[in-house]
Amino acid sequence: MHRRTTWVRWVARLAAVAWLSGCSLSGLNFREDTRVDVVAPADRSQVALPLTVEWTVRDFDGSFALFVDRAPQPPGRSVAWLFRNDDGCIEESGCPDAAFLQLRGIYLTDEPRLVIDTIPQLTGDDVRERHEATVILLNEDGERSGESAFSVEFEIEREPR
């Protein structure tokens, strides 16, 4: 009986540690962040390449990162964190640079406007080519500022192959 109680107690402790270490009480957004509003393209609209993504900003004077069809880095991290395990991306060689990032659908900018020339075509002819662009805020160190993210979905019209 005693052994069982000890066992249960340890499982409860482990569960509590796992629970608490995966959770936090500070720096969380419970209400929508309205500082950024993506104005172009319109949500779920049909667009052509090159595509202009534009947003309005208030109460923020840092820079931005725009991600096409991929999740951004977690709050407090720079975009380099996403490639920390990428053997082909060596920090000493200046990686990740803008070209490296753009190939992977990531764009860094100080302006609330960006022109995207290419977006990889989704596979499958019968699938609507739906893409998603996500804007996040970066602080002066290039790290993600807060956990706000602003997304827009669009569909690309391409010339038939």
Place this chain on the structure above:
Amino acid sequence: MPDQLDEIAATRDELRPWARAQLGVTGDAEAATPPLRATMARYGLSWYPIVALGLLAVADTFQVYAFAVLAPEISHTLGVGKGVLAGVLALRTLAIAAAPLPMAALAQRGSRRALLCIVTGVVWSLVAISTGFVVAVWGLVFVLVIDGLTSGSVSALHQPLLVDAHPPEGRMRALSIYQGSEQVGNIVAPLAVAVLVAVLAFTWRGVFVVLGLLSLAAVLAASRLRDPGVGRWDTQRLREALRHHGEVTGPAVESEEVRLSFFEIIRRLLLIPTARRLMFGFAVFGVMLIPLQTFTFFFLDERWNLAPGPRGVFFAYLAVVGIAALALFGRRAEALFRSDPGRPIRLGAACLAASVVLIALAALSPWLWLTVALFGLVSALGVVVGPALTGPLLSVVPPTMRPHASALTGIFIGGVGGLIGALFLSGIDRRFGIGGALVALVVPGIVGALVIASAAFTASSDLDRLIDEILEEEEIRRMGASGTHLPMLACRGIEHSYGPVQVLFGVDLSVDAGEMIALLGVNGAGKSTLLKVMSGVALPSRGTVRFRGADITFLDAERRLRLGITQIPGGRAVFGPLSVVDNLRAYGYTLGRQRRALDDAIDRSFEAFPRLSERRNQPASTLSGGEQQMLALSKALLLRPSLLLIDELSLGLAPLVVDQLLGMVRQLNAEGAAVVLVEQSVSIALDLVERAYFMEKGEIRFEGRGADLLGRDDLLRAVFLDGHQERAPA
């Protein structure tokens, strides 16, 4: 002894129609079904249990729905890709699939089902709240897995509680209302998410916190839920009615020793034909049900370019149609069940088949309005499949096993069907597109419908089997209380099949304490199989095995060993590579840590069979046939059973050795062990016993005194009698 068994059978046959009516099957489909309100009032029942369980079911949908809708936002916030989220969701699915069985196991230990429902409800509410505070992937994994595990109480316990809280005449409607509450959850959850996000501008974190609080409020509202008692309206009602009829109440024959363990219950459930077929049908149903919603989401998006808002409205519309269909279905299903428990199953199968055809038509429809209309019909037909099958299923399984049956249902739908369905539809989707995937559902849907429909043929007889078990138990309890002598072991109506080949047909056999009987018959008559059914090595597809009045039909062989039943299998039952002494130690395994007792028992065996002592370190495979049988019989000397089952002891042995072995059997019997001796040699058997059974083609053809059997030339062919006639007095 056979008189008592016949008396039990006669009472059972006489009471069965009455008992069926007690369980709601009057056979009259045309009689008016009183409103559920009237039925509740008649029995003085409260609506609280159904409302409480409905609230819990609604609350359970919050976390699932919110996570499905808000997954992209969670991905952006935490910086995790879709692949990681899919992996986390897969873990939760695994937890949901695994959780119902432990819940059933917990419920098996006592009437704590209501408490479990409330506690798990509190936990999943807290988990939903803490989801709003997650900042890392492992936190997400943790909350979702805990949510999945606690959700197990919904699939394992809610419906058994509902069934136990309502009399059979209102059960199908109670289940329909509960199913309706799940539909309400499908309306409330999206509505709540939409309001919280679009109107109140909450992020996904805020949504989870608010939904968690709402869930907690719902659970608190349900916190007065109490367990109505296992089988209150069927087995308990039947037992009480029997006693009310003037039957003498006796002590319960079931004790902890013969109460089925968790895995024995699962195995026993899968031996019920209706349950087995429905489980297979549920798995096929799950192929369709689980991935359907996701695929429909994508279909509406890709084919009709519907945004999340209109998609939410579409699913709310399906839920409303579903609720309307359930309202119409409940009373009709009640009448069908009253007529024959198989009829709701047939209706469920027909609805399933029609649903998949309509889904295919909806996928091919060129107009959105037609797609919407067809999906409405799919919802109306599909939503009734659950209660149409669950009602009869839970009615034909013993009440103590209902949580297990419900858990298995959840596992077969979600764990088996859902997984196969996701793989199947993904494959079809890649090759033929989303529309093709929806059309392809016709194949598993129709197969599932056919399997489910086949369960309709067995439901009625399975209900009778449940009734028979109760009647028999009550009759035995009555006999025990009135001092009527009961046999030590009683097999009643035993049937057994090896795959499709049935080898035992309604076999009745009884053995009294201290008695030695012979079980005779030609090769392939079913003697050894019957012996295996007695010892638990084989389980019957029908019939009961009772030991000292207690039902041990589905008890594991090792547990029967502890009750005092030991079998010596035919054909040199020794471990060849082990030495003689190690064989004996292996036999004595059940003596546990009583090493001294085992050593004493081994010494006794060596005293009884000195030749074994001489060969104690020799591998058993090097012993002669007679010595191997001595070693096998030593098992009985070690374990000192109260019932010894011996299969073909004399086969192929020299008369001198046979005499020595039989002497030992006589001694064991004289010391108090009852013995069932399976023999092909009539002469040997009838020298030993007073009473004998003769089997032919899986049936008992003779039961009576050995001397009387000798007069049955029609049974005993010359080949059997040769030896005996030579030895029998003129």
